[in-house]
Every structure is written in C-alpha cells, then in structure tokens.
Amino acid sequence: MEKVFNLTARLEDKKRKEQIEAFRDRFDAVRRVLQCTGCQYKCAMCNRHIDPQQMPEARPSSMSEFVLCDSCQTEFEAYQDLCQKGRTEPEVFWHTREWIHFWTCWLDYQHSIRNFRDSFDINRIPQQSEE
Numbered sequence: 001m002e003k004v005f006n007l008t009a010r011l012e013d014k015k016r017k018e019q020i021e022a023f024r025d026r027f028d029a030v031r032r033v034l035q036c037t038g039c040q041y042k043c044a045m046c047n048r049h050i051d052p053q054q055m056p057e058a059r060p061s062s063m064s065e066f067v068l069c070d071s072c073q074t075e076f077e078a079y080q081d082l083c084q085k086g087r088t089e090p091e092v093f094w095h096t097r098e099w100i101h102f103w104t105c106w107l108d109y110q111h112s113i114r115n116f117r118d119s120f121d122i123n124r125i126p127q128q129s130e131e
C-alpha cells in the first residue's frame with residue numbers, strides 16, 4: 001500500500017513541475033508578490049526601504065505582523081484610534097471615511113496574502129522544479 005501512496009505523490013510532484021514550467025512567468029509573479037510582501041527591510045504600507053542599521057527605530061506595529069516606517073506606523077495608530085477607540089474627530093483633514101476604508105482594505109489584503117503564503121510552502125516548489 002505504501003507504494004501506491006508513493007506513486008500518487010510522485011504523480012502530483014510531476015504535475016506541479018509541469019505546471020510550473022508551463023506557467024513559469026505567472027508562477028514567478030506570484031512568488032515575487034509573496035516574497036516581497038514579507039520583506040523585513042521595507043515598509044509594508046509604502047514600500048519605503050528601511051535601513052537594517054536603523055531597524056530598532058522602525059517599530060513593529062501593534063499587530064506585530066507588519067514592519068512599518070515611522071510615518072505609516074503613526075497613520076496606522078491613528079486608524080486604530082478612529083476605528084477601535086471610537087474617536088469621532090479626526091486629527092488631520094485626510095482622515096476621512098475613504099481613508100478608513102483604504103486602511104481596512106489594506107489590512108484585508110495583507111491578511112489574504114499571509115493566508116495564501118501560509119497555505120503552501122512557496123520555497124519548496126522552485127526546488128522541485130529544478131530537480
């Protein structure tokens with residue numbers, strides 16, 4: 001019975017390799033998105049490069065799953081204040097309903113990417129295709 005399972009796994013691996021080769025450009029685009037969104041050297045919101053020597057200054061957000069530059073961290077904290085603490089008066093003029101929607105969608109996007117990234121081992125797949 002073990003040989004049957006082993007054969008099934010081999011067929012699945014072969015199918016994955018064929019799909020990766022057939023759709024290499026698309027696979028590489030997905031891989032780049034997944035890898036770049038998890039980069040610890042850039043702000044998760046604005047993509048500003050964060051110098052590794054200044055990492056202690058780049059505070060992890062209170063959600064601790066995102067690396068945010070100081071400006072984006074301040075905006076994120078303002079978003080949290082407006083949404084979670086029920087503040088009604090925005091601190092600055094651009095903190096509108098649309099701004100709140102923007103941050104809410106961004107958080108949903110980040111969670112979706114994380115869930116997709118966690119759904120399979122993206123680093124294992126390219127190694128399979130090179131064998």
